[in-house]
Amino acid sequence: MTVLVLGGAGYIGSHTVRALCEKGTDVVVADNLVTGYRSAVHPLARFYEGDISDRQFLDTLFAKENIDAVIHFAAYSLVGESVTNPLKYYTNNLCGTKVLLESMVANGIDKIVFSSTAATYGEPERVPIMETDRTEPTNPYGETKLSMEKMFKWTGNAHGLRFVSLRYFNACGADQSGEIGEAHNPESHLIPLILQVPNGMRQAISIYGTDYPTKDGTCVRDYIHVTDLADAHILAVEYLQNGGQSDIFNLGNGVGFTVKEVIETARKVTNHSIPAQETPRRDGDPAQLIASSEKAKTILGWQPKHDSLEEIISSAWNWHKNHPTGY
Numbered sequence: 001m002t003v004l005v006l007g008g009a010g011y012i013g014s015h016t017v018r019a020l021c022e023k024g025t026d027v028v029v030a031d032n033l034v035t036g037y038r039s040a041v042h043p044l045a046r047f048y049e050g051d052i053s054d055r056q057f058l059d060t061l062f063a064k065e066n067i068d069a070v071i072h073f074a075a076y077s078l079v080g081e082s083v084t085n086p087l088k089y090y091t092n093n094l095c096g097t098k099v100l101l102e103s104m105v106a107n108g109i110d111k112i113v114f115s116s117t118a119a120t121y122g123e124p125e126r127v128p129i130m131e132t133d134r135t136e137p138t139n140p141y142g143e144t145k146l147s148m149e150k151m152f153k154w155t156g157n158a159h160g161l162r163f164v165s166l167r168y169f170n171a172c173g174a175d176q177s178g179e180i181g182e183a184h185n186p187e188s189h190l191i192p193l194i195l196q197v198p199n200g201m202r203q204a205i206s207i208y209g210t211d212y213p214t215k216d217g218t219c220v221r222d223y224i225h226v227t228d229l230a231d232a233h234i235l236a237v238e239y240l241q242n243g244g245q246s247d248i249f250n251l252g253n254g255v256g257f258t259v260k261e262v263i264e265t266a267r268k269v270t271n272h273s274i275p276a277q278e279t280p281r282r283d284g285d286p287a288q289l290i291a292s293s294e295k296a297k298t299i300l301g302w303q304p305k306h307d308s309l310e311e312i313i314s315s316a317w318n319w320h321k322n323h324p325t326g327y
Contacts, residue, residue, distance in 0.1 A: 001025055001026065001068045001069070001237075001241065002025075002026040002027070002028060002065060002066055002067055002068050003020055003025055003026070003027055003028070003067070003068065003069050003070070003071060003237060004028045004029075004030065004061070004065065004067045004069070004070045004071070005017050005020070005027060005028070005029050005030075005045070005070075005071045005073065006030050006031070006052055006070060006071065006072045006073060006074040006100070007030075007031055007036060007072070007073030007074035007075070007115075008027075008029030008030070008031055008036070008041060008045065008047075008071075008073065009029065009031035009033060009036025009037055009038060009040050009041050009047075010031070010035060010036040010040075010073055011171070011181075011182050011183070011184070011226065012073060012115060012171055012226055012229055012230070013029075013031070013036065013071075013073035013115075014036070014037075014040035014041060014042070014180050015175055015180060015226045015227060015229070015230040016071060016073070016229075016230040016233045016234070017029055017041060017042050017045050018042045018175060018180060018230070019227070019230040019231060019234055020045075020234060021042040021044040021045060023234065025234075027042070027044065027045040027046070028045065028046045028047075028048065028061070028065050028067065029041050029045045029046070029047045029048065030047075030048045030049075030050055030052070030057075030058075030061060030074075031047070031048075031049065031050075031074070032049065032050060032051040032052075032074075033049060035076075035184070035185075037183065037326070037327040039327050040180050040183075040327060046065070048061055051096070052072075052074045052096040052097065052099060052100045053091075053092070053095060053096040053099050054099070055099050055102065055103055058099065058100060058103035059103055059106070059107065062103060062104075062107040062109060063107070067107075067109055068109075068111065068241070069109075069111040069112065069113065069237045069240060069241065070100075070104065070109060070111065070112045070113070071112070071113045071114075071115070071233050071237065072097070072100070072112055072113070072114045072115060073115045074092075074096065074100075075092065075093040075096075075097075075115065075144070075145070075148070076088060076089050076092050076093060076141070077117070077141060078141070078188055079119065079139050079141050079142075079188075079284070080188065082139050082140040082141035082144070083139050083140060083284075086140035089140045089141055089144045090140070090144060093141075093144035093145065093147075093148060094144050094147055094148060094151075097148050097151060098151065101151060101152075101155050101161070104161065105155065105159045105161070110159075110160055110161050110162060111161075111162055111163075111237070111240040111241070112152065112161065112162075112163045112164075113163070113164045113166065113233050113236040113237055113240070114148065114149065114152060114163055114164065114165045114166065115166060115168075115233075116145050116146075116148070116149060116165045116166055116167045116168070116248070117141070117142060117145050117167055117168065118167055118168065118169045118222075118250070118252075118289055118291065119137055119138075119139065119141055119142030119145060120135045120137055120142050120145055120146040120149070120167055121133060121134070121135055121136070121137075121142075121167075121289075122134075122135070122136040122137045122138040122142065122286075123136070123138060123286050124286060124288065124289065127256075127288050127289075127290045128222075128252075128254055128290045128291055128292035129250065129289070129290065129291055129292060130250075130292050131167070131248050131249065131250055131292075131295055138284045138286075139284060149165045149248065152165065152246070153246065156246050161246075162240050162244070162245060162246050163240075163246045164236040164239060164240060164244070164246070164247055164248075164249065165247075165248040165249070166229075166232055166233065166236060166248075166249055166251050166296075167248060167249065167250050167251065167291075168224055168229055168232075168250070168251040168252065168291075169221065169222040169223070169224055169250075169251065169252035169289060169290075169291045170189075170190070170221045170222060170223045170224060170252075170289075171189075171224060171226050171229055172189065172190075172191045172223050172224070172225065172226065172312050172313075172316060173191075173225040173226050173227065173306065173311075173312040173313075173315040173316050174226065174315045174316050174318065174319035174320075175226070175227060175315070175319075176227070176315060176318075178318045178319055178322060180319075181316065181319025181320065181323060182226070182316065182319070182320075183323070183326030183327055185326065190221075190259065190262060191223075191262065191266070191312070191313060191316050192316065192320060193205060194262065194263055194266045194274060195266065195270070195313075195316060195317055195320045195321075196320075197272065197274045197275070198266075198270040198272035198274060198317075198321075199320060199321060199324045200324075201324060203275065204274075204275040204276060204277045205263060205274060205275070205276050205277070206276075206277050206278075206279045207259050207260065207263075207276050207277065207278050207279065208259075208279055208280070208281055208282045208285065209279075209280065209281030209282070209285065210278050211281070212281075212287040213287055214258055214287055214288065215258060216258050216260045216261070218258045218259035218260045219258065219259055219285055219286070219287060219288070220256035220257065220258050220287065220288040220289070220290065221256060221257065221259075221288075221289050221290075222252035222253055222254065222255065222256055222289060222290045222291050223253065223257060223262070223309060223312055224251055224252050224253055224291075224304065224307075225304065225305075225306035225307070225311070225312050225315070227305070227306055228251075228302075228304040228305060228306055228307070229251060231302065231305075232249070232251050232296060232300065232302045235300040235301060235302050236249070236300060239299070239300055244299075247299065249293070249295055249296040249299070249300065249302075250291040250292060250293050250295065250296065251291065251293055251296055251302070252290065252291025252292075252293050253291075253293070253304055253307045254290065254291060254292060254293055255290070255307070256288060256289075256290040257309055260276075261309070262309065262313070263276055265309050265310055265313050266313050266317075268310070269310060269313045269314050269317050270317055
C-alpha cells in the first residue's frame with residue numbers, strides 16, 4: 001500500500017509519516033514548505049515539493065506514483081489569522097482542496113483521510129462533544145474545515161470517493177525519539193508557549209481570562225498526544241482500505257485540563273517557576289472543549305496510549321529544550 005501524505009512536513013503530518021514508515025508502509029509526501037520543514041520528513045518517504053492548488057503538480061504526482069489512499073494535512077490552521085485574513089483560508093483550504101478532489105477523481109483515487117478540527121463545532125452545546133452535535137464554527141478556520149468535510153461528502157456521493165474526517169482537539173507533545181516536534185512561526189499553541197519560558201525565550205506565560213465557569217476560572221481543553229493522532233490516521237486509512245464507509249470521528253482523551261493545570265504540570269516537568277500573567281479573555285475562546293472519542297474507539301479500534309498530561313508535556317519539553325528555535 002502506498003499512502004500520499006499532503007502536508008507531511010508539518011507538525012502532525014511529519015509524525016504520521018514517521019509512524020507509517022515505521023510500520024513499513026510505502027509513503028509519498030507532498031508539501032509546499034510554507035509552514036512545514038523538509039528536515040521533519042522521514043528519510044524513507046519520497047518527497048515532492050508542490051502545492052495542492054497546482055493541478056498539474058498533482059496529476060504528475062498521481063501518474064508517477066501508484067497511490068492507494070491520501071491523508072490530507074495541507075491546510076492553514078491559525079484561528080486568529082483566519083479571522084483577520086479569511087480569504088487566505090478560503091483560497092488554500094477550500095479552493096486547494098477543490099483542485100485536489102478534481103485530480104483525485106480524474107486519476108481514480110477514491111480514499112482520503114482528512115485532518116479536521118474541533119473548531120467545526122464552535123461553542124459546544126454540551127460536554128463531552130459528540131460527532132452528532134451542532135456544527136456552528138465561530139471563525140473562518142473552523143468554517144473552511146467544515147466546508148471541506150461537506151466537499152468530501154458530496155464528491156463521494158457523485159464519484160464514489162470514501163473519506164474519514166478526524167476532528168481533533170488540542171494536538172500536543174512530540175515523538176519520543178526527540179527528532180521531530182512542534183515548530184510553528186509564530187507559535188500560538190499553549191504548551192510550546194509555556195515551554196518558551198524555561199527555554200529563556202519569554203519572561204512569562206499569559207493566561208487569557210480567569211473568569212470562566214470552570215474549577216479555577218481558566219479555559220478547559222482536551223489535550224491529545226500527536227503520536228496518538230498519527231495512529232488514528234493510520235487506522236482510518238486501514239478502515240477505508242477494508243471497505244469502511246465515509247464517516248466522521250472525534251479524537252481526544254475525553255479529559256479536560258485547565259490552563260492553570262497545564263502550567264503547573266509544566267513547572268513540575270521542567271523544574272522551572274514559569275511566571276504567569278493574568279490578562280483579559282480573548283474573543284471566541286469557549287470555556288470548555290472536551291471530546292467524546294467513543295466512536296473512534298469502537299469503529300476504528302483507536303486507543304490513546306499517551307494520555308497523561310505529564311507524559312505529553314515531558315515529550316514536548318524533550319523536543320523544545322533541544323530545539324529552542326525549531327528545525
